[in-house]
Amino acid sequence: MQKVAEPLTTTGALREFLHALPGVDEVGATARAAALSTRSIKNEAKAWAIDLAIRMVDLTTLEGMDTPAKVRAMCAKALRPDPTDPTVPSVAAVCVYGDMAAIARASVGAALHVAAVATAFPSGRASLEVKLHDVRDAVAAGADEIDMVIDRGAFLAGNYGLVNEQIVAVKAACGTAHLKVILETGELRTLDNVRRASWLAMMAGADFIKTSTGKVPVAATPPVAIVMLQAVRDYYALTGTRIGVKPAGGIRTSKDAIKYLVLIKETAGEAWLTPDLFRFGASTLLNDLLMQRQRMAIGHYSGPDYVTID
Amino acid sequence: MTFEYAPALESRAIVSIAPSYGLFINGEFVDPTSGTMFKTINPATEEVLAEISEANQSDVNAAVNSARRAFERTWSVMSGRDRAKYLFRIARLLQERAREFAVLETLDNGKPIRESRDIDVPLAAAHFFYYAGWADKLEHAGLGPNPQALGVAGQIIPWNFPLLMLAWKIAPALACGNTVVLKPAETTSLTALLFAEVCQQADLPPGVVNIITGAGDTGQMIVEHDGINKIAFTGSTDVGKSIQRALAGTNKKLTLELGGKAANIIFDDAPIDQAVEGIVDGIFFNQGHVCCAGSRLLLQESIAEETIEALKRRLQTLRLGDPLDKNTDIGAINSREQLNKIHQLIKSGDDEGAERWTAPCEIPEKGWWCAPTVFTNVTAAHRIAREEIFGPVLSVLTFRTADEAVEKANNTPFGLSAGIWTEKGSRILWMANQLRAGVIWANTFNRFDPTSPFGGYKESGFGREGGIQGLGAYLQSATDSDVHAKGMS
Numbered sequence: 001m002q003k004v005a006e007p008l009t010t011t012g013a014l015r016e017f018l019h020a021l022p023g024v025d026e027v028g029a030t031a032r033a034a035a036l037s038t039r040s041i042k043n044e045a046k047a048w049a050i051d052l053a054i055r056m057v058d059l060t061t062l063e064g065m066d067t068p069a070k071v072r073a074m075c076a077k078a079l080r081p082d083p084t085d086p087t088v089p090s091v092a093a094v095c096v097y098g099d100m101a102a103i104a105r106a107s108v109g110a111a112l113h114v115a116a117v118a119t120a121f122p123s124g125r126a127s128l129e130v131k132l133h134d135v136r137d138a139v140a141a142g143a144d145e146i147d148m149v150i151d152r153g154a155f156l157a158g159n160y161g162l163v164n165e166q167i168v169a170v171k172a173a174c175g176t177a178h179l180k181v182i183l184e185t186g187e188l189r190t191l192d193n194v195r196r197a198s199w200l201a202m203m204a205g206a207d208f209i210k211t212s213t214g215k216v217p218v219a220a221t222p223p224v225a226i227v228m229l230q231a232v233r234d235y236y237a238l239t240g241t242r243i244g245v246k247p248a249g250g251i252r253t254s255k256d257a258i259k260y261l262v263l264i265k266e267t268a269g270e271a272w273l274t275p276d277l278f279r280f281g282a283s284t285l286l287n288d289l290l291m292q293r294q295r296m297a298i299g300h301y302s303g304p305d306y307v308t309i310d
Numbered sequence: 311m312t313f314e315y316a317p318a319l320e321s322r323a324i325v326s327i328a329p330s331y332g333l334f335i336n337g338e339f340v341d342p343t344s345g346t347m348f349k350t351i352n353p354a355t356e357e358v359l360a361e362i363s364e365a366n367q368s369d370v371n372a373a374v375n376s377a378r379r380a381f382e383r384t385w386s387v388m389s390g391r392d393r394a395k396y397l398f399r400i401a402r403l404l405q406e407r408a409r410e411f412a413v414l415e416t417l418d419n420g421k422p423i424r425e426s427r428d429i430d431v432p433l434a435a436a437h438f439f440y441y442a443g444w445a446d447k448l449e450h451a452g453l454g455p456n457p458q459a460l461g462v463a464g465q466i467i468p469w470n471f472p473l474l475m476l477a478w479k480i481a482p483a484l485a486c487g488n489t490v491v492l493k494p495a496e497t498t499s500l501t502a503l504l505f506a507e508v509c510q511q512a513d514l515p516p517g518v519v520n521i522i523t524g525a526g527d528t529g530q531m532i533v534e535h536d537g538i539n540k541i542a543f544t545g546s547t548d549v550g551k552s553i554q555r556a557l558a559g560t561n562k563k564l565t566l567e568l569g570g571k572a573a574n575i576i577f578d579d580a581p582i583d584q585a586v587e588g589i590v591d592g593i594f595f596n597q598g599h600v601c602c603a604g605s606r607l608l609l610q611e612s613i614a615e616e617t618i619e620a621l622k623r624r625l626q627t628l629r630l631g632d633p634l635d636k637n638t639d640i641g642a643i644n645s646r647e648q649l650n651k652i653h654q655l656i657k658s659g660d661d662e663g664a665e666r667w668t669a670p671c672e673i674p675e676k677g678w679w680c681a682p683t684v685f686t687n688v689t690a691a692h693r694i695a696r697e698e699i700f701g702p703v704l705s706v707l708t709f710r711t712a713d714e715a716v717e718k719a720n721n722t723p724f725g726l727s728a729g730i731w732t733e734k735g736s737r738i739l740w741m742a743n744q745l746r747a748g749v750i751w752a753n754t755f756n757r758f759d760p761t762s763p764f765g766g767y768k769e770s771g772f773g774r775e776g777g778i779q780g781l782g783a784y785l786q787s788a789t790d791s792d793v794h795a796k797g798m799s
Contacts, residue, residue, distance in 0.1 A: 023733045025753050028584030038424060040318035040636035049313065230583050265313050266627045273313055 011161035024191035033222035057091040075107030077310040098138035105142030116143035122213035124149040167204035180208035186218030198231035208244035219249025229267040248281025330361040334506035336376035337516025353420035373520040380517025390446030397442030404435040420642030434477035440760035441485035459487030461539035464532040469495035470599040486784035565773025570726030573719035574604030580731035592755040602727035652701035725767025
């Protein structure tokens with residue numbers, strides 16, 4: 001890994017650095033993900049993993065049809081996922097559009113993080129001024145985590161300086177709020193691009209790197225997660241700073257979630273097995289985790305009517 | 311708290327192991343005339359699994375005679391389409407009984423269930439499917455208009471991939487119309503004997519497949535038997551040489567798949583994370599008991615340090631232990647004898663001044679185990695750089711230029727396989743032309759497929775197994791059919 005002497009800001013300097021990162025062999029990365037998915041997690045290990053996965057959920061609603069009532073209901077669920085069982089932990093955060101941030105904050109108080117998607121989510125196609133306004137708005141409404149999108153057009157055009165500049169500006173607008181940078185890996189297409197975008201985001205000030213908006217056909221996949229976990233591992237080795245990872249979109253079952261925990265353990269390491277450094281962006285995942293948890297407690301499946309729909 | 315995987319044991323209840331096994335001759339299990347039995351042991355627990363028959367000369371005679379009868383009366387006169395029917399049936403039965411085979415293989419061999427379940431058994435079935443497809447198409451294999459079978463094939467296989475090596479040997483032989491006498495290695499006979507049951511289940515005509523068990527002496531009787539037309543051997547180079555000496559001046563055909571000391575070459579533009587996986591797959595797959603293992607790692611100097619660091623980090627996640635645990639990566643060493651040999655070579659590495667690093671693994675109390683070991687500061691003169699260790703021991707050397715990598719990679723009496731890691735396609739093609747090895751992997755390692763030929767250069771043997779080329783090992787070529795017919799009629 002190259003040493004970063006000083007912050008890289010220009011497109012030329014960034015290109016030089018990002019294009020010198022080791023390539024990613026797609027076949028090999030996919031094979032590694034497949035091999036790790038055969039890990040068999042049972043009994044105590046499974047119970048522990050399910051509770052950790054619940055604590056890592058960013059419970060999400062990002063719909064045009066979101067209403068205050070919908071957001072309040074989801075917040076109640078986030079605080080107390082299973083009303084019949086007080087031992088179930090709360091999730092990490094709720095994730096909403098910026099205009100719902102105030103309602104979310106009022107619902108969860110100081111108990112949970114409120115994440116707001118901003119910067120003309122999901123496309124990111126707006127002027128920097130509009131994006132920054134979006135961010136400030138959400139922070140003012142009580143969001144303490146901002147999920148921004150990178151300008152994929154600029155990234156794919158090789159205009160790394162512009163992508164960097166926007167992340168730096170958004171980070172400044174966040175103030176004390178944590179910044180998650182969505183790479184939208186389904187649009188970046190190659191794992192080489194995922195690695196480069198991960199480094200670009202980390203160097204520009206991301207606290208988290210996040211796979212997807214959930215609004216394009218390909219969302220989080222295990223090979224993408226592996227490459228991002230390698231990036232945060234290598235960035236830590238270089239700088240001593242741990243950046244978080246958030247796969248989002250398409251993770252619906254406990255089995256999938258546990259596979260991601262295995263990927264973390266065997267790629268970035270145990271240090272990342274905490275909600276401070278790993279989140280699941282998900283909506284339906286939580287109920288499957290709850291059903292699995294109930295099954296482990298009572299010995300059989302309860303069924304979807306025994307978990308709440310919010 | 312840390313994320314500790316709870317034990318996830320594959321149940322051994324699916325397989326029933328008999329207290330003792332006879333020899334499989336002419337479609338039936340028979341007691342050995344010698345009356346001598348030997349024990350087969352689970353290398354992970356040192357528990358005796360069963361008693362196995364030791365075949366003597368009269369047993370070998372009976373097996374060869376049975377194979378000869380089946381060849382003349384049934385198998386060679388049957389249409390290719392009908393032979394295919396049996397082979398497809400065997401392939402399907404292997405799939406249906408896959409879990410049984412996987413558990414038995416792991417018990418008898420010590421390899422992790424993850425590997426026997428995901429690699430050995432599915433590949434064995436795939437070989438039967440593949441060669442079943444050839445059985446009625448032999449005239450299109452490029453070996454002449456009407457290629458003829460050789461007759462009776464004597465096949466001697468090793469202990470590292472017991473069922474898979476059986477499939478590599480039996481599937482092409484049968485597809486081409488030969489009958490076989492196969493001897494598994496003495497420490498791993500059980501899956502071959504279970505395969506004999508599959509042959510019965512598939513209604514394979516008696517005598518087409520004969521499986522006789524025993525050690526080196528029994529193997530020698532097969533090699534020297536006058537009624538055999540072809541010997542196929544996979545195993546050590548020393549035994550391979552003695553077989554070739556024994557066959558000199560006879561009419562028997564021979565293919566040998568012997569040892570290796572493969573170079574796994576990593577260039578500075580390689581996809582490093584995947585290359586590290588390739589190094590692990592190359593040398594720690596099946597505890598390094600792989601003839602084509604990437605046992606010599608050649609690193610370009612500019613990335614040597616960071617790659618070794620990444621490799622050590624990765625090796626700390628390898629899980630050594632109960633082979634039946636689905637999360638085990640490194641199983642047991644197949645025999646005490648092999649473990650001693652590995653230890654001896656590790657000691658030579660220490661004595662000759664290489665720097666040893668051993669992965670931090672808890673070694674179980676019982677059984678035979680060897681933690682993944684990496685030697686750095688290895689020079690080409692060290693024994694660990696020249697001799698096949700056949701264990702989880704990696705020797706790391708460095709190079710500066712592609713020319714030097716080629717020279718070092720080829721500087722070995724072996725030539726079975728090699729690996730090249732670079733993002734540059736032109737370099738892959740150039741290197742592949744320079745390397746003297748039968749199999750060359752680019753940006754991967756230890757990948758196998760029935761459609762792809764496998765075999766060596768130099769002291770790694772000759773002849774090819776797998777693919778269309780694998781048919782040539784069991785068919786008469788146009789030039790030798792006359793000679794052969796006279797000799798055998």
